[in-house]
Amino acid sequence: MxxxxxxxxxxxxxxxxxxxxxxxxxxxxxxxxxxxxxxxxxxxxxxxxxxxxSKEAVIEGLCERDFAEAAEGFAALEATDDTWAAFRDLAAFHLIDEPRESFAMWIEIMAEAARNPQIAALRVKADLFIEEKLRGALGMAHRRGHIAPQADIERGVQFMITFSEGLMLRRARDPDFDPVPHVDMLFDILRSLLLTPLAASNDNLT
Missing domain, CATH: 1.10.10.60 (Homeodomain-like)
Incomplete structure (x- = not known):
């Protein structure tokens, strides 16, 4: 029963x-x-x-559901040998396949975080969750030798978050925006950050 x-x-x-x-x-x-x-x-x-x-509790429920779905996706990375392809597929699921309306809702909630302490706390929780999962995924790739030994993983994490949030904003405000080439661009740049040894990368910037 x-x-x-x-x-x-x-x-x-x-x-x-x-x-x-x-x-x-x-x-x-x-x-x-x-x-x-x-x-x-x-x-x-x-x-x-x-x-x-309350409405805030509903938003928390939506966030928790998204966390569970994202956690399943990141866990699936451990079951594949082609880390980069699986990582790209995961990004495509969240940044390309997701309906544009979902990003519009995300923008609404992020705007509310500036005024509502409960929503702001959820935003912090979501940020920490995503950072943790990205660090875990890149750390796994590092242990498998799929990125350069001296690559700056934290730099890669912060780049992915910043680029992805900008892409989500573009999807929310522009109905004609095509995210596919931008996700490809995201991974082209991420590969250049993480497949090139840090010292060589820094030399190229000077």
């Missing part, structure tokens, strides 16, 4: 989060009220509030 209850609870949480995501994409963070999310999910307010007591 508890297993059935757990399954039902999981289904309801999924229903709420899917409904909330549609509302946030359609109306923005402030425009998407809890009443609208209830209506979209086909639930009463009392039922929905049992799972998520």
């Amino acid at each position: 508890p297993r059935i209850d757990d399954a039902r609870r999981g289904d309801r949480i999924t229903t709420i989060l899917d409904a909330a995501e549609r509302c946030f994409v359609r109306s923005g963070f402030h425009g998407a009220t809890m009443a609208a999310i209830c209506a979209e999910a086909g639930m009463s307010a009392g039922n929905l509030y049992r799972y998520f007591p």
Whole structure:
């Protein structure tokens, strides 16, 4: 019996989060009220509030779901011998295959982080999560000998984060933007950073 209850609870949480995501994409963070999310999910307010007591809690639920999905993707890197190809496929999944509307929602949430301490805390948590996963992936590539022994992994991590956030912003604001060549560019530059020994890279900059 508890297993059935757990399954039902999981289904309801999924229903709420899917409904909330549609509302946030359609109306923005402030425009998407809890009443609208209830209506979209086909639930009463009392039922929905049992799972998520506030809009901030809904955002946290969406973030946790994204964390779980991303963690699965990074874990899959360990099961392949071609680290660079698998890494590129993972980036394509998140930066190319993801619907443009998802990036618009991300921009809304990031803007809210400047005004809302709870959302700001989630932003910090998300940043730390992504940094940790990228360091782990590049560290694994380093141990396998797929990047230069003296490569600056931290430099690669920060480059990927900065470039990816810019790409996400472009996708959100420009419906005609094609992310494919830019993801290719991301990996061309990342390879030049990490496949070239650090000393030689620094010499080329002087």
